[in-house]
Amino acid sequence: GDSVTQMEGPVTLSEEAFLTINCTYTATGYPSLFWYVQYPGEGLQLLLKATKADDKGSNKGFEATYRKETTSFHLEKGSVQVSDSAVYFCARLSNSGYALNFGKGTSLLVTP
């Protein structure tokens, strides 16, 4: 099926540390890929996206590159801030193009 696997959390980092959250997807076709962020008590916000192989999505210092050869879309940030503490979800568009298939989410806590 159309599935996404992301690393389990929680991930705890000190401010200004480097962040990587791993995400892999099932390789049926070439789906659009997304990272969403959810702050406590809120809905999901689109963080970045990529629609084809080798595309790099970027926003607010976060980056992710669509890697077809490894079916991965890892999220990275060079220097995290306390305000980045949230739950991060990797998602792929289903082959039908209608549904988003989400990973289970990775909780990130950044300490001062």
Add this chain to the structure above:
Amino acid sequence: DAGVTQSPTHLIKTRGQQVTLRCSPKSGHDTVSWYQQALGQGPQFIFQYYEEEERQRGNFPDRFSGHQFPNYSSELNVNALLLGDSALYLCASRPTSGQGGYGYTFGSGTRLTVV
């Protein structure tokens, strides 16, 4: 520009009851999807509405039904509530054009608690 608006924000219902949740999509968006997010899990796709019809459905029983109105707003109805239906229900919208390239815009959700 208002984003996706959902109501109510919180709701408590008793097992066996019925509930209706409401969603107004972002301006310019005509496609609405509903997701269920259990505590500590990723959202699960319930169904999507376009042109007032259910276009695709996820793995949810018939107790879950929906509707889309001519102004693109949508309702999610759940009958015969079970304790396991307790979750955050998220509405998401997008424009039809550029289907693959657009991310969905999500609302803040309705927190449903079944007791």
